[in-house]
Every structure is written in C-alpha cells, then in structure tokens.
Amino acid sequence: MLRIPCPHCGERDYTEFRYGGDASKTRPAHDERDVRAWHDHVFVFTNPRGPHREYWQHVQGCRQWLILERDTATNAVGTARLARDGTPA
C-alpha cells in the first residue's frame, strides 16, 4: 500500500497511479536500428533487491509520468520527480 509523493499533487495513494516499469535504463535513440540494443532495453532487466528507480504515471491526477525511488525489498518509497525533467546523473 504505497503512498507516492507526486511533485504536483502531493502524497497520494498508489491506486491513483499506473506502474510503468524500470526507469533506470536509457531508451535507445528513436532511430536506433540495432536489434540487440532494443532487445536489451525491452526484455532484459536486472530485477534488483533494494533501491530501484521506476516509472509511475499519476493517471488519476496530473497525468505526469514520474520517476520514483522505491526499495524493492522493503517497499519504502523515496522521492519522486517528473520524468520530463530527466534522471539525475
């Protein structure tokens, strides 16, 4: 029962959001033709135990895609930032 701190709307129940997968990977360039690069992006995940960065969209709120820090072992939620602003280095 996560609570997600939406940068626009404040802390909200996770049921207002949709999950969007791993946000720790960089999407290949749009015109990338290399099948291996896309294969790795779409199908290969590390499934870490511990801190993780993932996409969530506030579908029942501001509709913004967020990058949320979540610990996969404890479900502890950290900060959420707008995906539009990019990921920190």
Add this chain to the structure above:
Amino acid sequence: MSGGPHRLARGGRIDRDRPIRCEFDGRPLAGFAGDTLASALLANGITLVGRSFKYHRPRGLLAAGVEEPNALVTVGDGGRTTPNLPATTVEMRTGLRARRQNGWPSVDVDLGALNGWLAPLLPAGFYYKTLMGPRRGSWMWYEPFIRRAAGLGRAVHERDPDRYDARHAFTDVLVIGAGPAGLAAALAAAAAGAEVLLVEQDSALGGSLLAAPVTGSLERWRSQLETAVRSTPTIEVLTRTTALGAYDGRTVALLERHDHADPDPDPDRGAARETVVTLRARAIVTATGAFERPLLFADNDRPGVMLASAARTYLNRYAIAPGRRALVATCTDAGWLTALDLAAAGTAVTVVEQRDEIAEPLVAAARGAGIDVRTGAMVTRALGTRGVAGARVESRASGRAQRLDCDVLCVSGGWSPTLHLTSHTGRKPRYRPELDAFVPEDWAAGDFGAGAVVGAYSSAAAVESGLAAGRAAATFCGCVSTADPPTAPTAPAEADEPTALAAALPPPRRGRGRTFVDLQNDVTVKDVALAHDEGYGAVEHLKRYTTLGMGTDQGRTSNVNAIATLASLGARGVGETGTTTFRPPFTPVSVGALAARSVGRHFRPIRRSPLEPWHLANGATMIEAGPWLRPWFYAWAGSDVGSAYREEMRLVRSGVGVSDVSSLGKIDVQGPDAAQFLNRVYVNGFAKLAVGKARYGVMLNDDATVLDDGTTARFGEHRYFMTTTTAQAGEVMSWLEFLLQTAWPELRVQVVSVTDAWAGMSVAGPRAREALERALPGVDVSNDALPHMGVREVVLDGVPLRVLRLSFSGELAYELYVPATRGISLWEHLLAAAAPLGIKPYGLEALASLRIEKGHVAGLELDHRNTLDDLGLGKLASGDKAYVGRALRARPALQAEDRWSLVGLECLDAGARLRGGSILFASGDAIAGHGRGYVTSVTFSTVLGKTIALGLYQGGLRHRGEEIVCAFPLKGETVRARIVSPMFIDPEGTRLHV
C-alpha cells in the same frame, strides 16, 4: 430474571437491568446486555457447543475471545446467514438468532461421532493418501462428501441484503489494542502532541483488566485509565474494531462492526453492518496482548476443559460460575490467579502445578483461600465424555497417579504473544526461552510494540512499556514533547501480578485417549508425530499436511504447542523449529465487507454515451462493451439480436444507417512538432498528411506487437484529432504521454483526451452522402469537396461540427463529431432530415458484423501478441523512417512463415453455427490440444448469405483455399470452413470512392 442458573447473584460487567432474550437453536436463550452468546450459553448450563471438525467429538468453550476454536455458530437467516462465528465474539442482542453447526441430526445427537470410532483409520494426510485413486479425478469425486461430513458452517447462495461500507482514514499514531499497554500508549502519544487512533476489537476498553474482579483496585485503575483516554480530545477510540491486516507503508485494514445493537441494520436507511477502513498511520503501536495456551494431555478436548484466563473472564466479567468443583492445571502463575478468584467466588479449587518451585506468597495465598495445592504434578488425562468429570493427576516425582473429581478443568500452559499483525509485514518473531514464547522482533521504523506482545506480562509492566512506546511513536511522527515523561494513573500494587512460568511438559506418550494439539482441525499429538515420521517435519509442511493452524481460529491456541511437539520429536529446539507465517485477515471477515459498496451496478464504473438517453427512449437494447454501455440493436430491426443485426446490416449495405461511435477514444494532439510526433508513433507516414485529410494508422509497442489502430485527421497546421479503438483508448493515451514525457521531452506537443468531450456518429451506406446533404445543407460534402479520407470542420449555428469521410463498414460513410451536449440534437436532426431516405440507427452487433465482412481488424484480432505482418498490414509500414517498434520488428522469430496470421473463414455449411474462440485444425489433424489457431470474430454475412469469420491461423493466407476444421470442445462441436481472404466484400474498395 437471573439470566441463567449458573449466574452469580452479584458482580460482572453485565447490565442486569437490561435482560435480553435471543434465539439459539430455535429456542429462547436469556442473558443480559454485556453478555456474549458464549457467556449466555455458559450461564444457562449449555456446555456442549459444537462438534469437532473431523471426529465429531463433543466440544465446549475453551476460550472467551477470538481464539475460541470450538464454539462456532451460524448467525442470522437467509441472505444474512453468517457461518463460523465464535460464540465468544457474538454479542447478545435482541433479535439475534444463532445455531450450532457441524452436527447431524443435531449437535447433541451426532451420528458423525462414529468417525471417532474410525479414528485409527483417519490419520493425518488420510484423504490425500487414500482417496487419490483409483484414477485421476477421484479426489474431485470424493471431496464433496468429505467436506459435507467434516464441514464447518455453510455459506448461503442468497444475496446478502445488508449494506457494507469502506472508508479511508489517517492518523499520526495508531494504537492496536486497548489493554493496559494500549491505553497507556495512547495517553503517552497524545500527551506528546500526536493525533491518536485507538482500536479495540472488544466492546470495552481494558483488555486483560476486564477479567479482574469488578470490585477490586484493578477495576478502579482500569476505569481511571479509560476515563483519561476518553477525555483526551486527540484520542479517537474505536471499539468493536479489528485490525485485520498490516501492510506496507504502515497501512492497516480495520473492520468496524456496527451490528451490536441491532442484528439486522436497515440497509434502506443507509445503515451499514460493517465498515472496512483503510487506515494509514505515521506510526503504529502494536499492543495486541497474548493468548493463553492449553496444556496437552489425553482427552484435553472435553467440554469443561477451559483456558484459565477464560474461566477468570467468565467469572469476573460475566458473573458466571464455570463449575462447582474446579481443577486448575498450570505451569504459570497466571493459573493461580484464576484459582484464587474461583475460590473467592465459592468454588472448590485444586491447583495441579507442573513446577516444583512457586513463589511463596502465591502458595500462601492459595492455602489461605482453602485451595488444595499439588505442585510437581500434572494432569495426564481428562475424564468424562460429554463433559469433564475429573482428571487423572500424576506426581512427577513418584509417577503415582490418582483421580480427582472436577466439573471444570482450567488449563494454563503459557502465553503466545499475538504477533499476527507484525507477521503480516514479514517480521520474523524470535523465541525467548525465559518466556517460552515467540516474540516479535526486528521492528520496522515507525513500528513499536508494548505490553504482553513484547513479553511485558504484568499490567504494571504493560503500562510502563505502553508509555515508552507511545512516546517513541509520537516522536517518530515528529511530535516534540516539551512536557515531562508521560504518566498514567498510578498502578495499584495488584497490577504487579506474578508472571513466572515454565515451559509446559510434553504429554505422556503412553496411555489411553487422544491428545489434541489443534482443537479446531482435530489434529492430535499422534498426527504431528506421523507427519514428522513421514518427512513433514518443517512447520510449514506440518501445517499443510495436517491442516494444523488453519481454519477460523488460525491456530491461536495450537501454534506453539504444535511447534513444541514437533521440536520434542526432532533434534531441534522450539526456537530453531520456528513458527509458521501468519497472514491476513486476523479474524474471518465477510466477503460483503471487503466488497463494501462495489456490488451490483456499483461493481465498477459504467461509461455512457452522451446519446444514451435517446437510445433508451427509442428501442435500443444495450450491451456492455468494456466499461461502456453501447446500443446492441434496435427494436425497429427485430426483437432479438439474431434477426435484428442482419436487418441493420442490410440497411447499411443498401441504404443508409447511423450508429453511435462516441466511445471511440479521441485525443487532441497539438503543437509545432505534432506532425513529427505522429510520424514517430505510427508505423506509416504522417509527416506529410495535408490539412483537411485523415489517415488510417497503426501503432506498435516497443516489442513490435500491434498496440492499436485508428484514424488521425489534420484540422490545422499544428492541430490533429486522433481516434483510437474503444478498448485501447486509455492505453494509447498513457503511451503517448509516456513517449512525450520520458523519451522525447524535446518535442513541442501536447496531448489531451477529449473522448468525453465529443459525441460521435457514423453515417454509413450508399445513400450516406444524400443523408448529409439533407441534414447539413450548408456543408459541401460532394466527392470533390470531401473525397474519401477528407475531413472538414465547420460551425453550424455556433456549434462546431467535424465531418470525417472514413469508413469502418466498407460503405460510403462519414463520421460526425459535435460537442457531447449537442449530440442528441444532431442525431435527431439527422434522423429527421434523412427520414425520406429510410435512415435508421444501427447497433454494435451490426457495426461489428459489417467490419468483419470488410476484413477490418478490431480488438478481438489485436491480441497484443500479433505483429503488423500477422494482421496483413505489413505493407503499411514505412520503409524509410523510424517508428516505434521498427527495430524489434526485424526479429527473426517474427518473420517465421508459420506464425498465426489473419485469415478469413467461410463455413462450408452456409448456415452453420460457428462460435468465437473455436480452435482451428487442419483437415486430418486430431482434434486435440491448442490446434493451429482460433476464431476471433464470427458473423452471418448478409451479402454472402453464409456464416463467415476472421481468425488467426498458423501460416495464414499461405493456406488460402484449404478446408479446415473449427472445433469447440466445450460443446463438442466441429464446423468445416474454408480459408479465404479476410476481405469478404469489395476488396478493391470501390464502394468507398463513389
């Protein structure tokens, strides 16, 4: 009125001014307000309260609270029937109707008790070992009979008329349990400035203090604690509220019960029977106390064998003498407190204490009260059948045994902290030998424990630990207390109860009778030994093999005894053997409460077209399509869908019809980079789409499976209007937002869902243009002005109108969009203006059938596994631009020739009944397994006069012309069909360009 022959003349927490009569097994039962059904039964001398699960042995009350394994009753009638409630938790109230269960013909005379004689044939795992033969599926055949014989109460099939509610709540500090620890924790947290919610499953506050005599100092103290809590405005108290489960993020599910006054709250007046609360706390104090454990000895399940703490509760709280001659078998000081209270109430008491060394004051007090004290002794067997009549008591030192008479046998085998809630969040407990108990450990940040659950057994110690936990919880919430350490009303000397104990001794291995570990599931020490010998020596295996710890009581009184028994059989100690994992809910919860208001038409939201009122007023039969309600067919065309949709199809193919397409997803796409954006998301080119034109497009997922198809029109330089399928509207919208916000934030594009803003209608048929000319005389809809895939935006009488010439049916057709509030007026205007042409509305069935004839794919074909090529749309993809999914489209497996691909199917028998979902086989294939494909959509083609279908078939149109078999094994049907082009009519599209 006495409220029962066993009721004491004085004392108790019952309200003697409010006598209550309820109905039990069809007969009146007298009690008082403040009674539970269990206490009323005991007061009236009804000690046989149930039959055991497997052997149908007579059973009585073991406990006085939620841990009760035996006294399960069914409450209420008809749709309000609730089975398997412990009588110890059912409050007495007028109108209550309850009955015993699991006895045939009755609990008093139960023929199922014959199972007791068969017991040697029914060991643990018996069913699995024996009833699995002689062939597969045998268990399915035996199971209903076994379940009936061993059944608990029965659920009913009638609809529950009651209303249930759900709500969300928030608090700083949640305190679970209102015993001395919980009351103190609430006071301390509130004193530090926290907002506190105190929940208690009982109807009264005080926990274990409620079992103390009402005239003593403990009750005065309890009352002071309650007053302090009740008079603190920042403490909200919820009684009759159970914490069902604890979840991540300090979320706790609470169940509030409202039916204590009226057993049948009036749903029409909005009264809910129960409410499930999703509570989010910033800190939690778990003060859930501990359950007492019974002792293991032969026939320890006889009615009259009762937990010492329960006997004390019945005596002091309900003013009931549980017997005239009591024997207290104990290895804890707590058993002695029961003995002292029973003696004070005039009961003849013998204490049989396993330990040799007891605190001298306790022994002196017992002797002073006239109690017969036997230390270093243990009960080895209970005597009597339908009720306990005595006990076989053995001296540990000499081994000499003697019979002692008694009519109630109180047992005290130690305490099991109520660690269910901490277990829910994955916290493993640790075994503490000095307490002979598993105690929660490894507390998460913001989680605190207090009282007996953390081993603080005396009331005074519980209050001390409660004060500390409450203060720590408030601090964790950021409350900064400037006051001195919090205090609670000063504890009397009696609050420092003796709490010494020793681990209970294992039962003797020899001798007659059965020794029960789990009363509810009829699991004996012998069953545990058998499971251990057969290799199920791990607790989780033991649980599943014997069902020990399952059921409505979830092994509250059996868990640790089972672990100790298991440990005694192997090399490992109790701590190493470990405990099973507890899972929510803590106590059984009705499905109605979990569903709350999400039942019937509130089960899920319904999406409605702005044209729906017209449809309903004009003979439409509606159908659910995903979340939408859409017109299925209209009465003008027929009274049943089978004939009506064909009539509606004929109208569209020969004249003109209009259908409601408001449910299509609509997305407004705007911005200087909108063309570039669309060009990236669709497989086909959109960069050069001219203003005033629309284009059909297909979107892929990153993995190159088809996401959706639809039409996008360009109404301005930077302004597009996208339509999606009804089913995928939400997915597409989120996907576009995802791409814009995560992948291509540099694109200057905004997308907004306008699905609900526009009413949409499709005017289709050879006479569609004529219809529009009549209805919209100011709009040039000639083929030159508005060719196929042309779009036009006009304002008529101040109302924006969008006209898109595109076709789903294969006929000349136009989609019209107006603001939703003007939908009905345009719809009615169309029908009136084009009435001379014979225009009529057509529904979803005809709409879907028309597109099957045309070979258009839709949601049934787009199964998120197929590729562009699978659907015959490969040529659409642009060869010289990048689009989402392009790279992975090149994967070799997606190029395989035997992929399941789109085909048309024509039934050889023109009128054959073919079902969607039929499995496709080549002629000569055995009709078994997954086949070579399946039928996705099927209809009767009015143009061809035969049943046709679309389907996915291995190798697709490579097999054109072949005869195949469509099988529907569930009905034993097979239909022969020929593979043809999916474009059944007008493959050249000549009808579109007239």
